[in-house]
Amino acid sequence: MQYNSWLYLVGFLGCLIPLYYLTPLRCRWWVLLAGSAVFYGITCGWLTAVLPVTAAAIWAAALQIDRNLNPPGGRDPKLPREERRRLRALTERRNRRVLAAACILAFGVLWCVKYFNFAGVNLNRLFAALRLSARIPRLRLLMPLGISFYTLSAVSYVADVARGTCRAQRHYGKLLLFLMFFPVVTEGPISRYGQLGEQLAQGHTFDYRRFCAGWQLILWGLFQKVVLADRLDRFTGNLFSHYRTYSGGVIALAILLYTFQLYMDFSGCVDIARGSAELFGIRLAENFRRPFFAVSVNDFWRRWHITLGAWLRDYIFYPLSMSKPLQALSRRSRKAVGAYYAAVLPALPALLGVWAANGIWHGAAWKYVVYGLYYFALTAAGMIFEPAFARVCGGLRIDRNGRGFHLFRILRTFVLVNIGMLIFRADNLTAAGTMLRSVFRPGTASAAHVLRTQGLPPEQAVIVAVGAAVVFAVSLCREKNISLGARIAQTPLPVRWGVYIAAVVLVIAAGAYGPGFGKVDFIYAQF
Amino acid sequence: MRAFFKSRAWLIRMLAFLLVLSAVLSGLSCLAANLGRNRNPLYNYSTTSFFAEPRDSIDVLAIGTSNVYSSVEPLEWWHNYGFTGFTWGEASQRIFETYEYLKRIYAVQSPRVVLLEIGDLYRDDTRAEVLDSLLKSRIAAVFPIVTYHRNLGKLSNLGAPLHSVTKGYLLRTQTVSAAGSGDYMADTSAGKAAVNALCAHELARCVALCRAHGSQVVLLSIPDRSSWNDDRHTAVAALAEQLNTPYLDLNLALRDKIDWKQDTADGGVHLNYRGAQKVTDYLGAYLAETYPLPDHRSDTAFRAWDSDWTLFSRKLQTL
Numbered sequence: 136m137q138y139n140s141w142l143y144l145v146g147f148l149g150c151l152i153p154l155y156y157l158t159p160l161r162c163r164w165w166v167l168l169a170g171s172a173v174f175y176g177i178t179c180g181w182l183t184a185v186l187p188v189t190a191a192a193i194w195a196a197a198l199q200i201d202r203n204l205n206p207p208g209g210r211d212p213k214l215p216r217e218e219r220r221r222l223r224a225l226t227e228r229r230n231r232r233v234l235a236a237a238c239i240l241a242f243g244v245l246w247c248v249k250y251f252n253f254a255g256v257n258l259n260r261l262f263a264a265l266r267l268s269a270r271i272p273r274l275r276l277l278m279p280l281g282i283s284f285y286t287l288s289a290v291s292y293v294a295d296v297a298r299g300t301c302r303a304q305r306h307y308g309k310l311l312l313f314l315m316f317f318p319v320v321t322e323g324p325i326s327r328y329g330q331l332g333e334q335l336a337q338g339h340t341f342d343y344r345r346f347c348a349g350w351q352l353i354l355w356g357l358f359q360k361v362v363l364a365d366r367l368d369r370f371t372g373n374l375f376s377h378y379r380t381y382s383g384g385v386i387a388l389a390i391l392l393y394t395f396q397l398y399m400d401f402s403g404c405v406d407i408a409r410g411s412a413e414l415f416g417i418r419l420a421e422n423f424r425r426p427f428f429a430v431s432v433n434d435f436w437r438r439w440h441i442t443l444g445a446w447l448r449d450y451i452f453y454p455l456s457m458s459k460p461l462q463a464l465s466r467r468s469r470k471a472v473g474a475y476y477a478a479v480l481p482a483l484p485a486l487l488g489v490w491a492a493n494g495i496w497h498g499a500a501w502k503y504v505v506y507g508l509y510y511f512a513l514t515a516a517g518m519i520f521e522p523a524f525a526r527v528c529g530g531l532r533i534d535r536n537g538r539g540f541h542l543f544r545i546l547r548t549f550v551l552v553n554i555g556m557l558i559f560r561a562d563n564l565t566a567a568g569t570m571l572r573s574v575f576r577p578g579t580a581s582a583a584h585v586l587r588t589q590g591l592p593p594e595q596a597v598i599v600a601v602g603a604a605v606v607f608a609v610s611l612c613r614e615k616n617i618s619l620g621a622r623i624a625q626t627p628l629p630v631r632w633g634v635y636i637a638a639v640v641l642v643i644a645a646g647a648y649g650p651g652f653g654k655v656d657f658i659y660a661q662f
Numbered sequence: 663m664r665a666f667f668k669s670r671a672w673l674i675r676m677l678a679f680l681l682v683l684s685a686v687l688s689g690l691s692c693l694a695a696n697l698g699r700n701r702n703p704l705y706n707y708s709t710t711s712f713f714a715e716p717r718d719s720i721d722v723l724a725i726g727t728s729n730v731y732s733s734v735e736p737l738e739w740w741h742n743y744g745f746t747g748f749t750w751g752e753a754s755q756r757i758f759e760t761y762e763y764l765k766r767i768y769a770v771q772s773p774r775v776v777l778l779e780i781g782d783l784y785r786d787d788t789r790a791e792v793l794d795s796l797l798k799s800r801i802a803a804v805f806p807i808v809t810y811h812r813n814l815g816k817l818s819n820l821g822a823p824l825h826s827v828t829k830g831y832l833l834r835t836q837t838v839s840a841a842g843s844g845d846y847m848a849d850t851s852a853g854k855a856a857v858n859a860l861c862a863h864e865l866a867r868c869v870a871l872c873r874a875h876g877s878q879v880v881l882l883s884i885p886d887r888s889s890w891n892d893d894r895h896t897a898v899a900a901l902a903e904q905l906n907t908p909y910l911d912l913n914l915a916l917r918d919k920i921d922w923k924q925d926t927a928d929g930g931v932h933l934n935y936r937g938a939q940k941v942t943d944y945l946g947a948y949l950a951e952t953y954p955l956p957d958h959r960s961d962t963a964f965r966a967w968d969s970d971w972t973l974f975s976r977k978l979q980t981l
Contacts, residue, residue, distance in 0.1 A: 343672040636686055640686065644807065649812065650752075
């Protein structure tokens with residue numbers, strides 16, 4: 136069930152909202168669980184069974200860890216210090232084992248359905264190179280909806296329980312709801328139990344302001360997805376499929392428009408999801424914070440898919456960079472390389488782990504691995520050359536805090552991100568390389584002609600251009616901490632209603648759906 | 663009582679908002695439906711022009727997707743046999759929409775035969791998509807802007823006449839040959855391409871509605887190289903048998919007559935005028951042979967059909 140479908144917006148939400156608020160407060164989470172099961176069942180059919188099984192294992196593992204950390208009756212405070220230390224070490228060992236088992240199970244299911252064939256293809260190549268007759272068969276595997284997202288949420292939950300950040304949920308149904316909650320199950324945001332779990336378990340009373348804010352977010356998300364992202368799909372699809380036919384500015388335009396399409400698609404989906412949750416009084420984490428105002432790739436990833444970046448930081452970067460061997464390496468190298476590089480050194484292997492995981496998380500293909508490594512290379516280069524760069528800027532008397540330099544950094548990041556998006560979208564690495572080279576070749580066709588013939592005729596292009604200007608203006612306001620939604624909500628009723636009605640009409644009238652447009656699934660839902 | 667309403671002021675506000683929104687959408691729906699008509703009645707294939715026909719004047723109704731309005735020329739039937747027909751086709755029309763349209767059609771017409779084109783039965787891939795189409799059709803029945811929203815960009819059509827000379831048929835003269843030369847209807851024995859249960863149920867409702875109004879129903883598949891195949895034929899044939907309805911699969915019946923290099927307007931999806939003639943001739947002969955359809959050619963009440971035919975045939979001579 137797509138978030139931008141009539142089935143979801145009118146049928147599903149139209150039934151669930153009254154049902155939720157008419158149910159006694161205590162039992163409202165049951166309505167959300169039932170709604171999420173219906174949502175997931177309609178979308179996934181029998182594959183729905185995978186999630187409750189994973190949830191059961193995660194639930195049991197977290198309970199076990201919690202019991203180890205907090206034994207019934209508590210620890211005897213009269214125990215000698217040595218004994219307490221021994222018990223703590225024993226508990227840590229046991230919990231590490233349980234945590235590892237839970238991670239292996241959660242990631243194992245993900246690996247089986249998402250990466251088995253990728254591993255098989257590459258191993259078969261290796262067998263062929265070694266002249267071995269062994270062959271791993273290619274399986275027709277179906278992926279349950281949102282498995283890449285709920286797996287990360289599940290692992291973070293057990294890890295948080297093991298770290299003592301949150302207590303284990305005793306009710307299986309409540310944990311299942313946390314993993315299956317319908318607004319987050321398609322494309323996230325990747326939620327932490329501490330942030331979302333308790334909110335879901337509590338019932339929420341109706342709050343008119345939040346309810347309106349929820350619909351505002353949904354409308355804004357629909358505008359991004361239905362009016363802008365879907366309108367660009369045919370053009371970018373055609374250009375990326377027939378990239379050999381074009382060169383120069385046309386290819387650059389295709390890359391640029393794909394970046395915009397992906398942003399609008401993903402951000403639109405998350406805004407609909409956040410708005411949907413808000414209708415039930417539940418606040419989800421923000422996943423985008425004006426990413427194209429970023430001044431570096433690091434900054435970009437703190438603004439783009441924020442919850443994935445935060446997950447990788449908390450569960451890969453910190454554990455790796457703070458690990459004993461890397462800290463020891465840092466200490467040992469301090470004398471030889473100085474304080475700055477001694478701090479950078481343990482970060483580099485940890486960053487490699489983060490970016491490799493980021494890349495492969497997006498999909499089972501080498502281009503995604505390279506996509507991750509591309510960002511690793513940029514981040515690592517930025518860290519390694521930072522002192523030299525600072526010296527060059529100082530020598531050239533460039534004001535690094537000035538407006539001009541700030542703009543330069545934004546533009547530089549924008550270009551680098553677009554190259555990343557090219558790797559991400561191209562059919563394969565060869566295609567990405569060819570497209571990148573062809574950007575610098577003279578163009579053979581005018582952009583206007585290509586736009587007209589490849590799915591973005593002038594009237595559609597105008598809608599995209601005006602839409603992009605609106606998105607830019609709204610982003611600029613948000614960047615300056617101006618909340619347009621709150622301002623609209625404070626205007627007199629006729630103005631407010633006028634704006635809302637105009638927004639609904641705009642989405643219905645200018646939406647890229649129906650005859651002439653293809654069905655466009657949410658891009659990140661395929662990951 | 664006052665306290666009750668005061669504490670629920672938001673509810674009243676929301677209902678009032680929905681009321682205003684409904685009024686705006688209704689107004690825009692009316693506009694969008696009208697903007698779908700071409701200013702030249704010769705090229706006006708809008709379904710709204712169906713309502714310009716005199717009450718109870720249509721003998722045969724062909725209803726379905728764009729395949730119908732690209733392939734069935736009712737004026738040829740008039741010219742050759744004297745019975746009247748109309749083509750009601752919407753791009754990507756789903757069976758759920760067909761049902762809604764049939765309800766509106768029977769309010770003003772009582773066609774003796776309904777040719778129910780079923781190419782749309784396989785349009786939606788998943789259960790969620792089928793349910794979405796079902797809900798959309800019900801919403802579109804109240805707010806047609808949901809279906810006709812793209813027409814809002816055609817403001818130059820404002821005030822276009824309701825009349826359709828071609829009776830809903832879209833004259834397509836261009837030829838874009840289909841790629842490939844294999845037999846797309848070859849028996850693959852791959853098993854049935856099951857029709858979604860909801861779609862099958864809605865088809866049964868359409869058939870029942872037509873029968874309740876005294877119409878004979880014929881299920882129809884228009885030649886379509888891009889999406890039809892033998893498995894789908896087998897599944898629909900079984901469905902037709904269950905519904906006790908004749909099924910004309912022109913993909914098979916015209917297998918040797920349709921030339922996919924010459925008879926298609928867009929590479930095998932829709933037929934052009936040459937292909938449409940073959941479909942229309944076949945259907946005309948079938949209808950005249952099978953059903954006792956009246957010949958209105960000497961009836962003065964149907965003079966307008968003669969003038970429409972004259973206009974259409976003049977246009978054809980210029981091709």
